Amino acid sequence: MTDAVLTAASTQVLAERRRFRMLRQLAAHRSFRIGLVLVTILVLCAIIGPMLTGIDPTAMSIRFRFKPPSARFPFGTDQYGRDILTRVLHGGRLSLSIGFSVALLSGIFGALIGVAAGYFRTLDPYVMRSMDALMAFPAILLAIGIGAALGSQASSIVVALAVAYVPRTARIVRASVLVIREMEYLQAARVSGAGDLHIIVKHVLPNSLAPLIVQLTFVFAYAILAEAALSFLGIGPPPPAPSWGNIIAEGRDYSVEAWWVMLFPGLAVSLAALGMNLLGDGLRDVLDPRLKVET
């Protein structure tokens, strides 16, 4: 009796140790590390940064218009004399949360739609043809349309971008579900009496999770870029609240005289996109147990 308890306890420990192995592999993955560092820095800056500088990102000052980067204004100031550093830090909050929300929303709906289409084959033609119809519009154009219809505010940008990226995500999920549903382990699960829901939750979703997560890191990156593009085109989150996109948009008229207004938010956007992409690559390599090397 105590023996059985003992072995049960020791196998529990072993199981936990194996869970950690995935984390160790991630930690050893170079591009994942770089991506993680980049993203972490940007996220921390967005969270803590505004508290540290203690400056109002919308406070204007005629005296300090278009000051180039200096000790007092490390990133310079814009046409209203607002501190670019503060605005970039604040803008990060908005841009990153838009990116995150878009990734989350398109992940949830993409997974639902993709699994429905891939698993229940009768639904497939209807679901996927409507996804194709959505996909026929360029993502930005679609987002412009939806954003314009919903009015320019952060939440409508999120909805617009999510609608634009759901079809792509659904497609990827569907493709992996199509492969998984032919696997004998699904047949085996059905033989042991599992129902559709159980099979989807326990077998189909976990197996399609790796490509989905990887796709979502890219959606995150695209969403940040697209937010910038939409703001640039004038349908992003409205000023004066800063987002990376609308700082760039406001700076574009003065890009020759005051390059710093566009440069720093632009750098932030690029670094965020790069970081998420590297993160995604690393996750893809490690998450898939079939690619795992024996240790």
Add this chain to the structure above:
Amino acid sequence: MAEQPLLSVENLTVQFRADAGWVTAIDGVDFSVRPGECLGIVGESGSGKSVSALSILRLHSPRSTRYASGAIHYGGRDLLTLPQHRLRQIRGGEIAMIFQDPMSSLNPVLTIGDQVTEPLRQHQGLSARAARRQAIELLDMVRISDASRRIDDYAHRLSGGMRQRVMIAIAVACRPKLLIADEPTTALDVTIQSQILALLRDLQREIGMSVILITHDLGVVAEFAQRIVVMYAGRVVESASVAALFERPMHPYTEGLIQAVPDPDRDVRRLATIPGNIPDPSTQIAGCRFNPRCRHAIKSCLAERPALIDAGAGHFARCPPRIAMGRIA
């Protein structure tokens, strides 16, 4: 001998949707399994043995499959008309199944333990801890060494033979009354094959379950089964006890199969073969479906569909001319 069969398939006809209407994959198949017995189903690829097996648990895609006639009696019910939720209780609980390819029968993202405990939790409602303990016992039972460690491994760390053992552990987890083994050793090499068969035999004895063993390897059934059903082109052509079938095959097809087995004691340059291929299920063949390949075909073979005839002592064959000859002799 007059024991009630555990499961009996009667006059089962299964059709699949094809481009040009419905194609009959198996046509009026009958067989039964008695409690504790091992029934072998043999036949070449495309003869309908797997289709019959999958039909027992209604595992064909419902959209493209039609059970045109017949019944599958099990425990006083017909599995073909059983409501879905009742069927799910039988699957894995009372009737379990293992497949040909152990490499893809295990989910790569779940640990062995997750998959062995699944039927235990599903059918017996065990707690996670109790299921785990029992899973370790099951892995021990299928002779996986160091089971308490292996249980947390993923499938890719196991060899083909080990994976088939895990599949067997999953299948027998709820001590089923019937195990359907669809070519369980085809994908394995010969030494592993005999280990797996020995394991199946021991488990069968221990649990007292019946086994339906589907294979195209006559050697495997000869060793393992008590009775054999030979299928050809979607029909049962012969069924008999192992001894009777090997000593006195009635159907020319069975005879051909037995002659095609290499015999190490005889020096034979060329193995006997059966000329031709199994017909495509969509082609219509009048009379006996084997007649284009049969050396003994006579006029009546081309015209009338032969019936499965009792040749005495539980030996059935679908070849009236041969049986008539046998009676005279």
